[in-house]
Each structure stands twice: as structure tokens, then as C-alpha cells.
Amino acid sequence: MKQIDCEQLVQDNRQICLRMERLANRFMETEGLTAVQGHLLLYILSKGDSGTSLTAIHREFGYSKATLSNMLKRLREKGYVRVASCAGDDRLKLLFATEKGEQVRAFLETAIRDVQQQVYGCFSEQELRTLNRLQKKLLQNLCVSAEKNIRNQKEESDL
Numbered sequence: 207m208k209q210i211d212c213e214q215l216v217q218d219n220r221q222i223c224l225r226m227e228r229l230a231n232r233f234m235e236t237e238g239l240t241a242v243q244g245h246l247l248l249y250i251l252s253k254g255d256s257g258t259s260l261t262a263i264h265r266e267f268g269y270s271k272a273t274l275s276n277m278l279k280r281l282r283e284k285g286y287v288r289v290a291s292c293a294g295d296d297r298l299k300l301l302f303a304t305e306k307g308e309q310v311r312a313f314l315e316t317a318i319r320d321v322q323q324q325v326y327g328c329f330s331e332q333e334l335r336t337l338n339r340l341q342k343k344l345l346q347n348l349c350v351s352a353e354k355n356i357r358n359q360k361e362e363s364d365l
Contacts, residue, residue, distance in 0.1 A: 226321070226325060227241055227242075229321055229324065229325070230244070230317075230318070230321045233317040233318075233320060233321055234314075234317055236313075237310050237313060237314075238284060239284075239286075239310075239314075241321075242269075242277060243277055243280060243281055243286075244314050244317065244318070245267075245318075246263065246267070246274075246277055246278065246281065247281060247286050247287065247303065247307055247310070247314060248311070248314050248315070248318070249263060249266060249267075250263075250287060250301050250302065250303050250307070251303045251307060251308065251311050251314075253301075253302075255302075257290070257300035257301055257302045258300065258301050259298060259299065259300060259301065260274055260275060260278065260299070260301070263278075263301075278301065281307075284306075285304055285306045285307075286303065286304060286306055286307040286310070287301055287302065287303060287304060287307060288301075288302050288303075288304050289301055289302075290302060
């Protein structure tokens with residue numbers, strides 16, 4: 207039996223991420239959005255009248271707050287998102303989709319569905335279940351590894 211090349215697995219995963227991003231960017235470009243901006247806007251749209259915060263988006267997507275702030279600035283400049291102060295806490299800023307954001311909801315949902323079909327359409331239901339299970343396992347391993355690194359860094363800084 208042939209040995210599995212883990213380095214190749216890592217490289218393949220990187221290529222998958224990059225190519226999926228490029229594909230999704232091509233689908234979104236007609237509205238002047240990137241794939242990440244499209245996903246962020248859909249998330250904001252899903253929050254409706256209650257809105258959402260930068261911190262909530264950070265927790266959901268895992269991007270740094272600085273990166274998210276920059277992406278959200280672009281969405282505001284393009285007129286898709288607006289910011290409002292929270293009624294009970296002026297320090298907290300809530301993000302809401304604008305009317306322009308609402309107008310592209312169907313486009314975003316269709317574009318994402320089309321990308322998913324193009325990427326996953328060749329897989330059987332069983333293969334998708336297996337892929338999903340393995341990805342969740344990989345993500346769990348990465349979370350455990352990240353937690354260990356944080357603990358180790360804290361211990362080193364306490365010395």
C-alpha cells in the first residue's frame with residue numbers, strides 16, 4: 207500500500223481553497239463584490255431588523271476584526287451595508303443591509319448555489335457525507351491545536 211503524502215494533502219487543500227475563492231469571485235464580480243463580501247452580506251441580510259455586530263461576524267467567520275472592518279468598509283462604500291449605533295449602548299455599532307443589499311439577495315443566493323453545484327455536483331450523496339464528516343474532523347483537530355498553542359503561549363508569557 208502506498209504511503210500517504212501529507213504535504214501533498216496540505217498543498218491540495220490550499221489549492222482547493224484558492225480555486226474555490228477564484229470561482230466564487232467570478233460569479234460575484236457582476237455585482238462588484240468579492241466572494242467574501244458576498245458571504246458577509248448574506249450573513250448581515252440573515253440578521254434582518256436586529257442587525258449584527260463586528261464581533262458577531264468575527265466569531266462566525268473567524269477573520270480578524272481589522273480584516274473584517276476593512277471588508278465591511280468596502281460594503282458600506284458600495285452602498286450594501288449601513289452602520290447604526292445600538293439604542294442601549296452608543297459604543298456598539300450594528301450593521302444592517304441597505305435596500306441595495308436587499309436587492310442583491312436573490313443574486314447572491316443563486317451565485318452561491320451555482321458555485322456549490324459546480325464544485326460539488328460530481329459527488330454522490332454518500333461522498334458528500336464522507337467529505338463533510340472528514341472536513342469536520344479536520345477542523346476539530348485544528349481547533350484543538352490552536353487551543354494548545356494559545357495555552358503554551360500564555361504559559362511562556364507567565365514565566
